[in-house]
Amino acid sequence: MSAANAGPSPVLVVEDDPHLAAGVRENLRAEGYEVSAASNGEEALAWLREHECALIVLDVMLPGIDGLGVCRALREQGNNTPVLFLTARGDPADRVRGLEAGGDDYLAKPFHLQEFLLRVRAILRRWDWYRNASATAATAVLRFGGNEVDFRAFRARAWNGETQELTEKEAMILKVLAEHLGEIVSREDLLERVWGYDVFPSTRTVDNFILRLRKRFEQDPANPKHFLTVWGVGYRFLIEDQP
Amino acid sequence: MKSTRVFQLTALALVVVSAVQVGWWLFDQHAYTVEKVNAARAAYAGQTAAAQALLDSGTPATRVQQLLPQIVVTGTQASLAPAVEQALHTEEHRRNNQYAWEGGFFLLALGVCIAVIARALRAEARVLEEQDSFLALVSHQFKTPLASLQLSLETMALRAPAPEAARTLIDRMLADLARMEAMVTQILESVRLERGRVDLRAESLELRTAVARVVTQLEERARAERISIANAIEPGLYVLSDPLALDVVVRNVLENAVAAVACAGGGDIALSARAGVGEVELSVKDTGVGFDPVAGARLFEKFTRLGAAAPRGGSGGYYGTGLGLYIVRRLMTLAHGRVAAHSEGAGKGASFVLAWPAAQEPKP
Numbered sequence: 001m002s003a004a005n006a007g008p009s010p011v012l013v014v015e016d017d018p019h020l021a022a023g024v025r026e027n028l029r030a031e032g033y034e035v036s037a038a039s040n041g042e043e044a045l046a047w048l049r050e051h052e053c054a055l056i057v058l059d060v061m062l063p064g065i066d067g068l069g070v071c072r073a074l075r076e077q078g079n080n081t082p083v084l085f086l087t088a089r090g091d092p093a094d095r096v097r098g099l100e101a102g103g104d105d106y107l108a109k110p111f112h113l114q115e116f117l118l119r120v121r122a123i124l125r126r127w128d129w130y131r132n133a134s135a136t137a138a139t140a141v142l143r144f145g146g147n148e149v150d151f152r153a154f155r156a157r158a159w160n161g162e163t164q165e166l167t168e169k170e171a172m173i174l175k176v177l178a179e180h181l182g183e184i185v186s187r188e189d190l191l192e193r194v195w196g197y198d199v200f201p202s203t204r205t206v207d208n209f210i211l212r213l214r215k216r217f218e219q220d221p222a223n224p225k226h227f228l229t230v231w232g233v234g235y236r237f238l239i240e241d242q243p
Numbered sequence: 244m245k246s247t248r249v250f251q252l253t254a255l256a257l258v259v260v261s262a263v264q265v266g267w268w269l270f271d272q273h274a275y276t277v278e279k280v281n282a283a284r285a286a287y288a289g290q291t292a293a294a295q296a297l298l299d300s301g302t303p304a305t306r307v308q309q310l311l312p313q314i315v316v317t318g319t320q321a322s323l324a325p326a327v328e329q330a331l332h333t334e335e336h337r338r339n340n341q342y343a344w345e346g347g348f349f350l351l352a353l354g355v356c357i358a359v360i361a362r363a364l365r366a367e368a369r370v371l372e373e374q375d376s377f378l379a380l381v382s383h384q385f386k387t388p389l390a391s392l393q394l395s396l397e398t399m400a401l402r403a404p405a406p407e408a409a410r411t412l413i414d415r416m417l418a419d420l421a422r423m424e425a426m427v428t429q430i431l432e433s434v435r436l437e438r439g440r441v442d443l444r445a446e447s448l449e450l451r452t453a454v455a456r457v458v459t460q461l462e463e464r465a466r467a468e469r470i471s472i473a474n475a476i477e478p479g480l481y482v483l484s485d486p487l488a489l490d491v492v493v494r495n496v497l498e499n500a501v502a503a504v505a506c507a508g509g510g511d512i513a514l515s516a517r518a519g520v521g522e523v524e525l526s527v528k529d530t531g532v533g534f535d536p537v538a539g540a541r542l543f544e545k546f547t548r549l550g551a552a553a554p555r556g557g558s559g560g561y562y563g564t565g566l567g568l569y570i571v572r573r574l575m576t577l578a579h580g581r582v583a584a585h586s587e588g589a590g591k592g593a594s595f596v597l598a599w600p601a602a603q604e605p606k607p
Contacts, residue, residue: 088386088387089383109389110389110392113394
């Protein structure tokens, strides 16, 4: 966001515990972020209907609609604002649920302040990269094999004419692959670039996302022409016209 | 616990195998009897045929009867004596009956054993599951105040705040600690109530005095939060309850009301009571943040916090352990009373009704 406008990055904190909410708010303000707050899911969704922000810090256990529900609702509305989940449950299954709901990162309570701030910065940095990498007319659109991807709108027209709404993760993976056209990109690189560090329990998640991309954009997902697996290493992305 | 389970499962397996064996024995005995009776019938049929052959060959009927006493001759027709046929039938019936009763009894006994063991196993599994979910809930409940404490401490370490800001952080930490302490007390209390390890007395208590004692303890806090508590309970209403339980119940409901009104930025709490049929009803009405009537159904469940909003910019908020009202309901049930809550919706206040069995004025 800082590249797009010079002001501080607005962050929405959604947390029902008043002390924790105040602590998070104050620390984010001290780091120079502009902070808004909501104490439940309905309030957060209402705020987001009228405002935009660069990041949502979202508690999972909220009264009413919980954090996962809020995140899902946002994604369904086509809102791709990154979400950092805070939760009292930190086991891998819960992490995966959070990330599947469309979250960008996941922090278990109690957490370290420095780590929290680091993760906030990392998410915002990833989004800065994505926005900058999609800023020009040439980089905002990717064409391959009859597919046309609009990175800024998170939307694509597939070879069969269908409109595809992309999740932010799918768009980011496509962006990373497109930036390394024809090169081998390892699963770890994809994790690092798209999710940041140590968020996922396994690199299999990347495989799942590649499967989804194939389903969306390959004429025959079982025999991919664009999203090629390089066994034991990672993936290679090809645009058909190129060798 | 594990060895008990192995023992129970072994017993269950043995009983099931025994039941199958008894079933098989029953079937086998029945088949054996049928086989024997049929063999006897075949032998008699042979005799009848032989007698008929003798008759046909001209042997006198008396001679035939001498040779084959089980056969009767009517005219030129030989047939099995009805008494023999009857005896065969009776024997078959007797045996089958015997097996059915004996086997049936064993099967019934074994079936009861299976049911008892299976029930015990299921009950145990349920207890384990409940314990697990209780532990998960408890640890979950502790993580939020812990996270808040850690955040406040790390903020102090990282930012070296000015005395005024530090004071806010310290107050916050103290409140978090107080909250955790309250949670520990209430968790222990609720576990004790669940195990039924409480001896509640049934005494005649004057409601106004008992409630007034709790109100006095809460008044200072209420004043600080701009809350007025009006105790309009008439003297002379007696309820049957344990004095400590009554204190805990009233305190929990009143603390709840104070927190709800504090969240709304101040207001009123009105206490009144009336005598019903065989009971005395205490009503606690507040002008606090209220709750969604739909979510209200879960109000008295363990760890339900309907999480009313914190006042904008305020540091305080609605803080519950999620156990208070659960304890209230348990205690009221044990006291043969009842408790109900009502709210028109968020922001519209709430009213709680507590009813105890009515009691006579204690004799001096």
